[in-house]
Amino acid sequence: MIEIYLRLVDKILTPVIFLIAIFLFLRGHDMPGGGFIAGLVAASAIELTILARGAQATRDRYGPWAVPLAGAGLTIAVGAALLGMYNGGFFRSIWLEFSMAGEKLKFGTPQLFDLGVMFVVVGMAITYLLRLGEAAEAAVTEQTRLERQREDRHR
């Protein structure tokens, strides 16, 4: 019964949390938020799915793209830092500013770097949550196997 509620919550809440994560990430340079926080929020969204559907199902759903995020994020972050070499040295920021519909928009390598940070955080958290969740499930399976063995021996 609880699982059904959880699934419902998961279905509604997960996309919302993801949106919040993206929002936090985008405003991070100016207001509280940023890569770390956004990454952690996204990770908690996925944790919700794990709670609702189990680790194995979550891996099937998010695994292929969520887990490699750790490596990808690190690559992006280093890449962003290396881009600075173009502008005079490692980690030198590059900013592109232009206005659109009266709003000033800016894109820079620090933001790209922040994106890398977010990816790494998501990837790392997901790895652990999925692994431990799966380990828990496997332990249950192992336990039943042992119990069945014991029962067999009793007979």
Add this chain to the structure above:
Amino acid sequence: MSLHPTVITLPVAIPLLLGAVGMFLQFMQFPRRLQIQQTLVGVGVLVNLAVTVFLLVFVLNGEPVAYQMGLWTPPFGITVYLDALSAIMLVMVALLSVLIFPFALATIDSERAQLGFFPMMLFLLMGANGAFLTGDLFNLYVFYEVMLMASFVLLTVGGTPSQLNGGIRYVVLNLVGSMMLLLAAGVTYGTLGTLNMAHIAVRMNDAPYLVQAMIAGLLLIAFGAKAAVFPVFFWLPSSYHTPHPAVTALFSGVLTKVGMYSMYRVFPLFFPWLLNQWQPLLMTIAGLTMVVGVLGAFAQPTIRRLLSFHIISQIGYMVMGLAVAMTPNPYGIGFGLALAILFLVHNQIVKTALLLGGGAVELEMGTGKLNELGGLVRLKPLQATVFFIAAFSLAGFPPTSGFIGKLGLLEVTFSAGQWAIAGVSVFVSLLTTMSMIRLWQYIFWGKPHRQPLTQRRQTAPNYAWMTVAPVIALVALSLTLGLVAQPALDMVQTAANQAIDRAAYVKAVGPTLTEQDLRIAPPEWGLTAASQATELAGR
């Protein structure tokens, strides 16, 4: 010759980039990812070696180089600083990684390889390089953590119970050490208001002794815990014998040496006067580290346990060199530090050679227990020869690098009037010889007790060469360092002079710093090493 200072970030950037790609592949379940990872690591270590050698040559011919991360004004951004000392360390670590790589390639089992062993090597390299290069106290903490995390993973990959037990000790004891470093950085910021090392060096002059003692003490514990000095070395013998031999070799060449490097970097820069004032303390630590380490080795029943304790014992010599670094002596101030650096380099070479040689024996015989080995001199004459030279180099026999280091340290401690520690070092040298003889005789002489594992899968076609050639190269290097000692001595002397030259450090980091930026006029500016000596004698 000029050089864009951003080049000095390459020893961090290259391994990090390649490692990140390797990590990405690791999680991607890419087919043939193992081969690609191995290629990446091979390229990474080679390019890293090339870059670091280039940097060393450059620094030896000229001034230290500093680069401001993101080109921010000095005390505010993070500074990366390269002088001869850090360049020597970079080259040594790069060289060791290049030599350990083929050994790992040949011997690592597929399980560990599949689990991301190879990218992890690059991350360890990156962490160490970052620690060597950084000119910022907090950044030093961060790179310590990178290095530690990489070593945690390398230590536990494979996950046998002994690895896990050793791993927990290793992790916890090192974490407590890192905590001290973080607190030291905190106290530094809280009292001096800055984290940039050059800036700290300038402001430390005016700090009350309370603050100096606290920062110095916390740093001593933190670095000491990393360098495995008495009495905070427990993590090392609990863990070094548990992982794959290639990992042990890599650790011995990198981890403790980073701790020593940090001491060499930070103490002469921040509080050179404390090196004299705390000399009795440092000498006691050095002596106890030597003695306890070597006696520990006496009690060990297996190859790598024994060699791990020798790592500790040899660290004592390096601390001894640091302790006399600022003592006036006929050879000139800083000569003790120069010899300590030389000894460190020698130790990296020889200890790695021994661990690789011993590791190969363990892998081939299926055990590291001394009393189950024997008679290998007939079976493996080449391995035996190089192991013999390495063992006696560690014991300090001429004409190897060990002799030069031992002789130099003896001369400098005697001439600094430190008779007690010199005596202890000579005695420990004898004990080291005894221990090395024991190791050698148990493994290579006597009657063979068991046959090599024949069924063991040898992962590489030219397994034999890939395991022996690195040891041969290292032993040749040790002999070269011994026979062609003067260039090496000149090099370490340059390194030591740069390391104790606070004015040059500050000047290199902040040529644009105005006194207003620094807030406090640095009384040390313009002082050369020689005039520092007279000043120190006064303190």
Add this chain to the structure above:
Amino acid sequence: MPALALSLVILFVSAPIFWLLKPHRSLWFAWLSALPPAAITVWQVLQLPTVAQGNFIAERYAWAPTLGLELALRLDGLALFFGLIITGVGACIAFYTAYYFEGEPRQGFFYLVLYGFMASMLGLVWADDLLTLFIFWEGTSITSYLLIAFKSDYKGATEGARRALIVTTAGGLAMLAGMVLLGLHVGSFNISEILAAPDIAAASITPVALVLIFLGAFTKSAQFPFQFWLPGAMAAPTPASAYLHSATMVKAGVFLLARLHPAFSELPLWFWTLFLVGGFTMVLGGVSAIRYTDMKALLAYATVAVLGTLVMLLAFREKYAYEAFVVTVLAHALYKAPLFLSAGIVDHAMGTRDLRRLANLARAMPLVAATVVLAALSMSGVIPTMGFLAKELMLEQGFQRLEHGDGLVGGLMYAASVLAALFMVGAIVTLAWEAFFRRQADEHPAHLHHAPSPGFVAPALLLTLLGTVGAFFAGAYENLLFAPAIAAIAGEPTTLQLKLWHGLTPVFLTSLAAIAVGVGVFALRNRVRRAFAAVPEKFSSLAVYDATIDAIYHFAYRLTTVIQGSPMAPQVSVTLLAGVAVVVYALFFPTARTSVLLDSLEIPSIAEWLIFALAILGALATVRARSRLSAIISLGVVGITVTIFFIVFGAPDLALTQLLIEVLTVILLVLVFFRVRPDPFIEDDRRRAFRLFVAIAMGFFGFTVVMVNHVTQIGESISPYFLEKSYSLGKGTNVVNVILVDFRGYDTLGEITVLGLAALGGYALLRSPQIHKLRRRIVAARSAGEDGAHPVSPMKHEATEVGHD
């Protein structure tokens, strides 16, 4: 032309070349192998006239000038004298080796090490620099180690090798320390410069340095109480024993003393140490030689006696002592090496060298018998051999002292010399008689495998003839060979005139009497042997050495068990307490502002009081919690209060991060902890007080660190810069984020690397199927271990097997 260095290089280079040539294939290599040392001998002979005129050849090569390390060689009288013995005997030994190891595949290796040794030894005696000397000294130690353990699977050989190396290294290291002290005092390690340094004997450093150097010389030259390694070294193949352990290496210590003689011999320390140690060693070695039935052991003790003689002679600064010294060195090399070589031939031919099993060999190998007899005559000091000359001069030295009223020294010396001599005569007559002339062996007589070829015997015979017949012609070379050497020892030029026949002097009569009594000892040999057998083992210095080594190992084991064998908690507390110690130490140096503990910041509001109280309660609850869930929740409470704290004090980014991380941490902990064994609950924990102490100390530590931060502000913070430039340069208004990704982005890069690595580590550790599979394996291994397939050896066993060196 750098002739000296070239000679050394020739030897060093011919070593591997010879090894690669696989010399065991043909006996012709005997001639080839003798060639390099013979060539150097010839060259040295050609230098004799030049050197005799007081000239010398010196070569210096820089090595590490910073350390005062250089390769300085100098061929003066003493160096030439010893050099001739080394290469001359060396050539004979090299020739002999080819026969001794006929067909043995490891012959090449033997040559490799032998040449290496020869070069080291030659370098040692030619050295004109203390460090150069030390380097070659260690070279001889290492090569001798390898030679002794040539039969590396034979335990006696490896044990003997280890003992020899440890003892000589111990002495060598002490000597190095002494040399460094001396060199630092003089400002140079060059021997000529040190000897020429004014007042060097009176320097305050000299006694210490000398004692250390004595240690080196005594261990190397097997002086009491270090003599025990020499008999053990007889496990070496006979050519090595003959060469290293009688003719050359053991004389290195004597050589060093002779080298330093001109500068230091006037010191009473010098005289008494050398006189007493040398004299005692002489008596000890001489008297105990007869006890052994192993030919090589017997000869080894006789060697110890001669080494003692040489050291004792160096105590004096008188002419007879000098003469006796040089003649003894030469005579000993010329009779002891042939004796060893003959023992080797016997061993080779009979399969044993135990006197009890040998008899009547003179018939089977007459040439060997002749060699032994001639050498024995020289050793006994029967006129007209070189041995006679040597003994005569030594007794003359003692007699001179007696005559000049120094009754103590002279008498002691005279008595000791006679005592040693008569026992040595007894020993060598025993050896010659029992092995070669008596009819019947004591037990299990050995049988002749094959008679030695003349080439095998030739080197030994040649040396013996030089040592016996050579004495007749002493007049021809005494001023070429001996005088320059004496000049170097005495520090002043000299000439000499040796006479075989002095007439019926008291000394001559004493000498005759000693021989006669010696023959008496020979007659009573079995009784003497039995008397020796009654001496308990534990009085020997070997037993003392073994006990010392055992004690070191035992202590090491105990110490390591205490230090490293403890669980993690005390180890962690060491680090923690070290931190506390630092803080306590620092507080001993208060500054002006340290007393201002409570500064002016406004009083916390009620809400803040609550936060503090909640955090403290949470922390205490974590410690006190009985169940794991409540502990985790308590930790969570602490985390949440920290979060609130961050909110209150203007750190929203921190608060958000802390909150999310707290949630994730709790989830991780909950996921894991309910499948992990619960911690054991120990009711009566006697370490509680200690824990409490560490905890309180750490509390003090944390408190102090924060307070010190708070009350001491030296420089202004670099922070305002970030606030000011955040928007203008970093394009962001959230300063914390700008610092993270831009100002200090490099830190963040390291930080996410840590995260990535943690991911990789978790990935590697947490693969569940593998865990369970491995677990099953471990259980299987364990049950197999119970069946004895994998015996898990207890440490007790380890300690006796491995630790017992």
Add this chain to the structure above:
Amino acid sequence: MTAFMLALLVGVLFACGAYLVLQRGQIKLILGLGLFTHAVNLALFGTSALTRGAPPIVPEEMGGAPQGADVLFASYADPLPQALILTAIVISFGVTAFIVALVYRRDALTGSDLAPGELATVVNTSDPFAEFTLRMKLPDAADDYDILQYELDEVYDHPEAEREVARE
């Protein structure tokens, strides 16, 4: 006064952390390290003056304002320690997660169907959580290298095991 309270809090956290870390047991160890982390973070926070409210979010128009940086510094919370703490928190999280995994695996390998007494022979390097006696035997037995290493090789060098690893 607030600083005093903060110092007191840090002290209590350190004390509790130390007490937990020194106790026998893997869970207490992790909890203790968690308390240490909080303590260190708060100590870092205490390196600057505590400013209520006023998070360091400097509006555009204030940046580079004529009143100068020092005035800004007085009115906003110090951003640098915050950045440092954030870094430290995240690093600690990574390390904690890793230790959790370590403990989990260790426990799973040596866990429930082995009694603690039997553990000593299987896990024969000295257990970090062993009884708090100083006179433990050093290596109860020598390395398990030959037992376990080759077990491991056998398990994993098996082709099917490899496939299994690759599939994951």
